[in-house]
Amino acid sequence: MTNYAIEVRDLRVARGGRAVLHDLTFEVPHGSVVGLLGPSGCGKTTLMRAVVGVQIVQSGTVTVLGRPAGHRDLRRRVGYATQSPAVYADLTVRENLRYFAAVLGADRGDADRVAEEVGLGGARDQVAASLSGGQLNRASLAVALLGRPELLVFDEPTVGLDPVLRGELWELFHELAGRGTTLLVSSHVMDEAARCERLLLMREGLIIADDTPDALRERTGADDLEQAFLKVIEQRGKVAA
Amino acid sequence: MSPAITLATARRILTQLRHDHRTLGLIVGVPTLLMILLRYVLDRPQAFDRYGPMLLAIFPFTVMFIVTSIATLRERTSGTLERLMTMPLGRLDLLLGYALAFGLTALVQVGVVSAVALTWLGLDLRGSVWTLLALTLFAALLGVALGLLASAFARTEFQAVQFMPAFVLPQLLLAGLFVPRDQMSTALRWIADALPLSYLVEAMRELTGQAGLTGTLLRDTAVVAGCTVLGLLLGAATLRRRTP
Ligand SMILES: Nc1ncnc2c1ncn2[C@@H]1O[C@H](COP(=O)(O)OP(=O)(O)OP(=O)(O)O)[C@@H](O)[C@H]1O
Ligand SMILES: [Mg+2]
Numbered sequence: 001m002t003n004y005a006i007e008v009r010d011l012r013v014a015r016g017g018r019a020v021l022h023d024l025t026f027e028v029p030h031g032s033v034v035g036l037l038g039p040s041g042c043g044k045t046t047l048m049r050a051v052v053g054v055q056i057v058q059s060g061t062v063t064v065l066g067r068p069a070g071h072r073d074l075r076r077r078v079g080y081a082t083q084s085p086a087v088y089a090d091l092t093v094r095e096n097l098r099y100f101a102a103v104l105g106a107d108r109g110d111a112d113r114v115a116e117e118v119g120l121g122g123a124r125d126q127v128a129a130s131l132s133g134g135q136l137n138r139a140s141l142a143v144a145l146l147g148r149p150e151l152l153v154f155d156e157p158t159v160g161l162d163p164v165l166r167g168e169l170w171e172l173f174h175e176l177a178g179r180g181t182t183l184l185v186s187s188h189v190m191d192e193a194a195r196c197e198r199l200l201l202m203r204e205g206l207i208i209a210d211d212t213p214d215a216l217r218e219r220t221g222a223d224d225l226e227q228a229f230l231k232v233i234e235q236r237g238k239v240a241a
Numbered sequence: 242m243s244p245a246i247t248l249a250t251a252r253r254i255l256t257q258l259r260h261d262h263r264t265l266g267l268i269v270g271v272p273t274l275l276m277i278l279l280r281y282v283l284d285r286p287q288a289f290d291r292y293g294p295m296l297l298a299i300f301p302f303t304v305m306f307i308v309t310s311i312a313t314l315r316e317r318t319s320g321t322l323e324r325l326m327t328m329p330l331g332r333l334d335l336l337l338g339y340a341l342a343f344g345l346t347a348l349v350q351v352g353v354v355s356a357v358a359l360t361w362l363g364l365d366l367r368g369s370v371w372t373l374l375a376l377t378l379f380a381a382l383l384g385v386a387l388g389l390l391a392s393a394f395a396r397t398e399f400q401a402v403q404f405m406p407a408f409v410l411p412q413l414l415l416a417g418l419f420v421p422r423d424q425m426s427t428a429l430r431w432i433a434d435a436l437p438l439s440y441l442v443e444a445m446r447e448l449t450g451q452a453g454l455t456g457t458l459l460r461d462t463a464v465v466a467g468c469t470v471l472g473l474l475l476g477a478a479t480l481r482r483r484t485p
Contacts, residue, residue, distance in 0.1 A: 015485060052327050056483045070482065075329040086320030090257045102249035103330050127260065143324065 004063075005030045005151050005182035006051055011060035013046055020046050022205045023060065028184055028198070033177045035193050036186040037229070038202030044186040045083055047202070048153050051184065052080040065150060076104055079144035083155040083186075085136045086143075089129040093120055093139050096128060097146065106147035114142040117172060119165065133160045141169075152176065154185045158192065170195045190226040201229055208232055242331040250330070250338025251345075254312070258346060268308070268346060272300035272354045280362040290365045293358055294373065294445045295418055300354065301347040301381035302441065307405050309343055309388030314401045317392070322480070332477045340385050340473065347381030348374070368448035372458070376448065379465045380441050386472030387437075393479030412438035417446075437468035 006028035013021040020043050028034045036044050049055035050062050053070015062069035065077055087096045097111035115124050118138040123131060128139060141157050154173075158166045170192070173183050177197075185196065193199055194213050201209040201216075209216060209232045213225060220231035258265055279296060283289045316322045325335065351374060358364040366373060391408055395401040415425075415433040422433050422443075433439045444461035451458070 054323055054326055054483055056485050070327075072329070075327060078327065080324065080327050082320045082323060084320055086324040088253070088257060088321060089319070090260045091253070095253070095256055099249060099253040100324075100328070103246050103325065103328050105245075105329070 003030065004028060005032075005065060006184065007061075007063040008047075008051075009061045009063075011047075011050060011062060012058040013043075013050060013055060014058050015046060019058075020205050021050070024205075024207055026200060026207055026210050028182060030182055031177055031180045032197045033173050033183045033185060033195070034198045034200060035196030036184060036200045036202065037188060037190065037193050040188060042202045043205045044188075044202060045155055048080070048155050048184065048186060052078055052153055076147055077149050078151045078153065079146070079149035080153045081141045081144040081155060081157055083159075085140035087128045087136070087139050090127065092125050092127050093131070093142075094124045096139065097142060100143045101146050104147040110146055110148075114145040117145060118142045119168065134162070134165065137161070138165075138169075148181075150181060152181060152183045152185075154183065156186055156188070158187065158189075166192075190224070190229065193225045199225075201232060203233065208236055242333045242337075243329075246330050246334040247337045247341065250334055251341035254338060254342035255345065257312075258342070264308070265346075268304055269350050269353050272296075272304065272350060273357050275300070276354055276358050276362065280358075286363060286365070289362065290449060291446075292418075293362070293364045294366065294449045295442050297351065297355060297358065297373065298377050298380040298441050298445045299413065299418075299438075301351055301377050302384040302438065303405070303409050304350065305343050305347055305381045305384030306388040306391070306409060307402070308346075309339060309385045310392040310395065310401045310404060311398060313339065313389055313392040314395050314398060318397075323484075326480075326482045332480045333473075335480065336389060336473050336477050339389060340382055343385045344378060344382050347384075348378055351377040351381070366448070367450055367452045368458075369452075372448055372454065376441070376444055376462060376465075379462060379469065383437055383441070383465055383469045383472065386469045386476060389476035390472050390479065393476065409438075412436045415439065416442040418442055437465055440464040440468075 004027040008024055008026050011021055011024040036047065038044055046055060050057055051064060051069055064074055067074055093115060094111060097115060098108065101108065101111045115121050118141050120135060120138055120142060123135055128136060131139060137160055141154065144152055158169055173185065177183055196213065198212055199209065199216060200207055216225065216228045220228040222228040222231050276296065279292065280289050283292065355373060387408060391404045392401060395404060415429065415436055416438045422430055422439060425433060440461040444458050447455055447458040
């Protein structure tokens, strides 16, 4: 057993004939909330797909909870919410959750629990197609919580949510981490970065910083993380020059 | 593979259908209407006795082909397939779930259409009704299997809809419905012999003309069943856990 929930070594991925991830190496400790931040198109989704084992990779290794990513033993232990909500539009929230719970072998009560956790208790009998964008997003998130997986991989879970709901979801993430769950959460809103225990800053398929928010601010002398991110890019430019 | 997951998947697909009353109505209503139309267009009971049973098999095949290819394509494009592929669902669980759900739907469809054909329209059948039902169920499952397979080659729903005429119409022309297979040129005959629908039509013709289970009927049914299994296995091979 390793000390890390996720261990990535020299991961290289090409999509559409173009290199998208360039030999990434990093790890994610157990029981923490790790933010994956970076501009649109930098490879966040690709990296998350590699972690859950649905991405064809060129080379390198991805070890998740001590097993190669995508290993059959991981299929109940890792929960993944894709960037665009993946639920059946013609089923109600409850029917969706019950189905995925059955696939995961979770008990029926679990469907109601996760609906409450994402604040969809009142919309349980609504057909997914009739949900608002933010509600649909949360329905998709709820599926990933079924069966209490040890690792949660959330691709931009808070897009389209108001500040109150966003705050509530981040509280839920920390509560889950408090119970020992590891969370890898992507975002491109910098104000969410401050809520993570660790940050992975990505740019053009490279990880340009892997640190705690405080250390990052200190190292760059910036007040907020947005500034810090820009400073990191600037410093790298100087090193390269 | 897990029976519990297969059954849950079949139940989920049936629930989706139940929410979509119009599709359900069309699945049962359209073939019934076409059957009635055929009866009065032909206007001769002998001709209806000849073509009616064949259409009884072709309806479930065609309808299930379309419904399945669109449904699985949707599953691929909506991200639910990717989600399922990260879960402990076997590829066969998904395919058999579809086969089970649409097989049951086809049974309802065929039940209604044959009831109308055999009573109101006065279809005369030498063979047994049960053989007819079994054969049409096989036809539906063949449609499901080929639909699953076809959906792997479609990127959009527009393409998937086009696969219906591409997959189904040539088979219909070659199946011996219009011109008996032994009157076709050798090359066409070879193609026709390789297509599963030809055996389905032959089996239906056998059923109309003969009482009891003949050797030809059994052989044809076995060919159709074999193609169904082959289609499902090929379909399973097109479902990938890892994608580019
Ligand atoms: N299926 C694909 N085929 C070819 N190229 C792809 C494919 N999917 C993504 N890419 C490319 O890979 C790169 C990384 O994409 P990815 O989706 O990982 O970015 P992202 O960081 O998640 O962006 P966003 O924040 O906009 O979601 C992009 O340049 C994108 O154009
Ligand atoms: Mg993305």
